[in-house]
Amino acid sequence: MFELRSLFARGAAAMVLALSATLVAAQSPAAKPRVVVLATGGTIAGAGASVANSATYQAAKVPVDKLIAGVPELADVAQVRGEQVFQIASESFTNDKLLQLGKRVSTLLKDPAVDGIVITHGTDTLEETSFFLNLVVQNDKPVVIVGSMRPGTSMSADGMLNLYNAVVVAGSAQARGKGVLVAMNDEIHSGRDVAKRVNIKTSAFTSQWGPLGMVVEGRTYWFRLPAKRHTAGSEFDIDKIDSLPEVQVVYGSGNMSLELYDAVQRSGAKAIVHAGTGNGSVANYAVDKLRSLRSQGLQVIRSSRVGDGFVLRNSEQPDDKYDWVVAHDLNPQKAKILAAVALTKTADPKELQRIFWEY
Numbered sequence: 001m002f003e004l005r006s007l008f009a010r011g012a013a014a015m016v017l018a019l020s021a022t023l024v025a026a027q028s029p030a031a032k033p034r035v036v037v038l039a040t041g042g043t044i045a046g047a048g049a050s051v052a053n054s055a056t057y058q059a060a061k062v063p064v065d066k067l068i069a070g071v072p073e074l075a076d077v078a079q080v081r082g083e084q085v086f087q088i089a090s091e092s093f094t095n096d097k098l099l100q101l102g103k104r105v106s107t108l109l110k111d112p113a114v115d116g117i118v119i120t121h122g123t124d125t126l127e128e129t130s131f132f133l134n135l136v137v138q139n140d141k142p143v144v145i146v147g148s149m150r151p152g153t154s155m156s157a158d159g160m161l162n163l164y165n166a167v168v169v170a171g172s173a174q175a176r177g178k179g180v181l182v183a184m185n186d187e188i189h190s191g192r193d194v195a196k197r198v199n200i201k202t203s204a205f206t207s208q209w210g211p212l213g214m215v216v217e218g219r220t221y222w223f224r225l226p227a228k229r230h231t232a233g234s235e236f237d238i239d240k241i242d243s244l245p246e247v248q249v250v251y252g253s254g255n256m257s258l259e260l261y262d263a264v265q266r267s268g269a270k271a272i273v274h275a276g277t278g279n280g281s282v283a284n285y286a287v288d289k290l291r292s293l294r295s296q297g298l299q300v301i302r303s304s305r306v307g308d309g310f311v312l313r314n315s316e317q318p319d320d321k322y323d324w325v326v327a328h329d330l331n332p333q334k335a336k337i338l339a340a341v342a343l344t345k346t347a348d349p350k351e352l353q354r355i356f357w358e359y
């Protein structure tokens with residue numbers, strides 16, 4: 001009986017597959033969204049020595065055409081073509097790389113023959129790139145950033161499904177107008193809110209305010225919308241930005257050395273992000289140093305080394321009196337990105353604070 005049942009089941013499955021293949025084929029190429037995959041490197045393009053190497057591998061090895069060829073099912077959901085923009089691990093990104101990538105994205109989105117963009121990217125600084133593009137790409141077409149926590153050579157590699165999901169989201173009309181998105185581990189996150197919060201799990205990326213939605217078996221499911229300004233609603237335009245002011249982060253802890261703050265000033269930075277303990281706290285022996293740097297023109301932005309929550313203005317420090325800025329709920333690395341973008345427009349701390357509230 002079991003044998004007969006399983007034969008029947010296999011026959012039925014074959015019929016269903018044949019029928020769905022016919023349905024998919026019936027969808028003419030013209031009906032499929034046109035998605036460009038911009039490859040920058042990272043683990044999603046990584047390769048390890050054996051299938052057991054899920055965390056030991058070399059990033060940025062596999063070229064974009066092989067990434068796309070590795071997931072033939074992409075052709076079922078979109079017309080896909082690839083461009084190799086960089087081939088680097090994302091900890092090696094620089095401001096120049098961010099500007100180059102942003103300008104390429106902006107140019108491609110203006111092309112009526114492009115419906116959406118996927119960016120394959122290392123996971124280490126993926127959140128900085130997604131936030132940066134969210135701030136400066138003035139277009140509401142979907143831009144979806146994707147990475148992987150395991151190389152494609154590993155058992156249970158996550159890159160294939162992450163890439164498939166990212167292309168589905170980039171081709172989805174419902175993804176338009178939601179800002180730059182990050183598709184990781186079946187979830188769709190706002191490029192503003194998401195952060196890498198675990199360094200060796202496939203569930204590494206979370207947003208303290210939650211994902212916007214999910215993508216499952218080729219469909220997107222949406223549950224909330226971004227609350228802050230982004231993309232087409234932004235006052236910042238990548239096409240008008242040719243350089244980013246230097247901003248550096250000093251990580252708060254006990255027994256701080258004031259030399260760290262002086263080094264940031266000597267580096268030519270225009271702002272310092274103080275990644276303070278707790279609610280963006282500043283050690284009592286460091287307050288005068290930061291006030292002195294502010295009086296010499298350096299912007300002081302209080303963020304927090306604590307992963308969740310947000311820094312309250314005038315709570316731990318009299319920010320109004322000191323002319324300092326608070327980073328709101330942005331972690332230090334995102335506060336650094338927003339400060340650099342904001343400083344392309346203004347050096348007025350009150351204007352900077354408005355920008356930190358709105359973006």
Ligand code: DAS
Nearest residue numbers: 042043089090122123124
């Ligand atoms: N080094 C990491 C990077 O390129 C690898 C990864 O996780 O993508 O960001």
